[in-house]
Amino acid sequence: MRLFRLAASLAVCVALGACVAPPPRGPVGAPVPDRIMVPAAPADRGLDRARTFLSVAERIEPVAEVECRRRNPPSVNCDFRIVVDDRPGMPPNAFQTIGRDGRPLLAFTLALLAEVENEDELAFVMAHEAAHHIAGHLARQDVNASRGAAIFGELASQRAGATAESIRRAQLLGAQVGARTFSKEFELEADAIGTVVAARAGFDPIRGAQFFLRIPDPGNRFLGTHPPNAERIATVRRAAAEIGFRPR
Template sequence: MRWAVLSLVATVVLGACSVAPPPTAQPPAATGAAAWENLSPEQAARNFTTVVRAVEPVAERECRRRAPRLNCDFLIAVDPNPREQPNAFQSEDSQGRPVLTFTVSLIGSVRNADEMAFVIGHEAAHHVANHLERQRLNAATGALVFGNLATLTGGAAADVATAQELGAAVGARAYSKEFELEADELGTVITYRAGFDPLVGAEFFMRIPDPGDRFLGSHPPNASRIETVRRTMRALGG
């Protein structure tokens, strides 16, 4: 298994990792509500790398089991720009390899290894559930529908193009909240099987602004996300 991490101070390519921790093993990273507070960038980088080593093999196993046709060789990256807002996102490189990117400020905002593991598991789950492709299809469908409506109502070429752009945006957002909850559910499984506590990890959501239940909002209410984690943990017996 190959994986790379852009460190907080430099680009580092880590070597092969052939031994994965057992599903119930506790990772060596420190846990606890304040374990990651007031860390130096170097300490945060070491802790992040430790959590990645525990979570990534589990995410890849879940990916191969649930979506064997997908590329399950995750690349974990850190955006070292300190001015970037706290963020984590899933993308693909030019070869179709899944890339999970985390900003330095996000790593600095988590309070413990459980929260970091949950964020990693959540982003990995987006890939396993094929959310990028599903979002592209939804956007294409929205663009087609809105473009056809503009054509039928006699819109000019510019009007049709504008309608297609609007339709793509609406289509991409149509199921985004459902995608987030799906990623929370599978992210809970990945986090738990990597030896971390998803219930502690999900406390990360209690400190971010609650988006509420807005129409075409990109994220579901925080309470819905927490309940998804709790329900999944009950199913896991945790």
């Protein structure tokens, strides 16, 4: 576990006001933050958030690593790196990507850290993002996107008057549709695996999943990327029951 070369400096950086430490840039998924930073104002609240973030990460990372190794072949990199995305104006969000060095990277915006109300909520969100890597969702999403692009491109090429540009646009659309095809299933799978990770790290995933009740419900939209919040909470409760977890 190599996350905590960052940890000691992070606590100091909160007191000083800011910390700059470039993380590796990943070729897959969302952009990797340019800096790692925890807010300093107001100082007390910033320190509390930093301590909570580090405390939760210290407990989640080793459990996520064990679960990752248990579910994957040795070739899969399970050495998680957990960082804060301090880019100004970013909305509440957490995402998983792959760093240039091949390590799975979990990033959390400052707005997201301000939204969570307790360590169980932060732990659940962190475990959920780790679960995306554990389940190989980025790679599976890429496969789905490639298939969608191939199918739409082939259909477009068979139309009378097809041009290289019209085929290219069809391929782009197909990639978008393909990438979204199983996105809801991926989210529910990450909720289930994240429940296991959070519980085994000593957190309450059911309490943590209450975070869903405070965010907009996406409903059950066609080609939506996230399932309804009620379905997600039900998935968490079911996964918790399967491992014999009892709420505190």
